[in-house]
Amino acid sequence: MSTLQQIKSGMSQAWDNLVDGWQHLYRKAAGAITRFSRGRAGDEERSEIALRSTGWGMLPAEVFDDDSKVVVRMEVPGMEKGDFDIQVVENYLVVKGHKHVQREHTEGRFHVLERAYGSFERAIPLPEAVVAEKAEAGYRRGVLEIRLPKSSALYRRNIEVKVN
Numbered sequence: 001m002s003t004l005q006q007i008k009s010g011m012s013q014a015w016d017n018l019v020d021g022w023q024h025l026y027r028k029a030a031g032a033i034t035r036f037s038r039g040r041a042g043d044e045e046r047s048e049i050a051l052r053s054t055g056w057g058m059l060p061a062e063v064f065d066d067d068s069k070v071v072v073r074m075e076v077p078g079m080e081k082g083d084f085d086i087q088v089v090e091n092y093l094v095v096k097g098h099k100h101v102q103r104e105h106t107e108g109r110f111h112v113l114e115r116a117y118g119s120f121e122r123a124i125p126l127p128e129a130v131v132a133e134k135a136e137a138g139y140r141r142g143v144l145e146i147r148l149p150k151s152s153a154l155y156r157r158n159i160e161v162k163v164n
Contacts, residue, residue: 059122070130070148074122077142084139086146088132092123093146 001009061074072093076084085096098119105112130148137146 059120061122061124063124063127065127065150068150070126070128070150072124072146072148074124074144074146075142076139076144079139079142079144081139084137084144086135086137088126088130088135088148089123091126091129093126093148094121094123095144095146096121 059074059076061072063070063072065071074095076097078099079097083097087094129151131151132148135146135148137144
């Protein structure tokens with residue numbers, strides 16, 4: 001095998017490994033990756049920040065349940081309580097919102113702080129059937145917590161099973 005063929009083979013293997021790695025990462029993080037879309041048009045400065053920030057981002061969430069409820073906690077810093085649209089659609093909790101664009105600027109010694117946001121929607125699969133009408137939500141210190149009571153027909157029951 002010539003040197004050129006060895007280089008081509010090595011590059012091909014490296015590329016295949018890179019593609020496999022990205023596919024593996026995507027599969028592991030697909031549930032937490034959220035698409036942010038361009039928000040409402042504002043002044044030129046805000047639009048510039050929004051254009052640069054439009055894309056994908058992470059909105060980490062955890063889901064756990066006990067005998068009577070499913071709890072979803074989601075990290076969404078920089079929002080207000082009224083910024084969320086929360087719905088239960090089939091077996092999914094759908095959280096929508098709009099994060100706002102901010103910009104801070106100081107001339108002397110260059111202090112620039114930009115926060116770029118956009119609209120988002122995240123659908124989180126629910127592990128069990130819930131009573132959506134009785135759901136409660138709270139937002140504190142950047143964490144949205146949603147408590148969804150389980151459908152009474154599906155509560156887990158502890159039963160004792162005797163072994164013969």
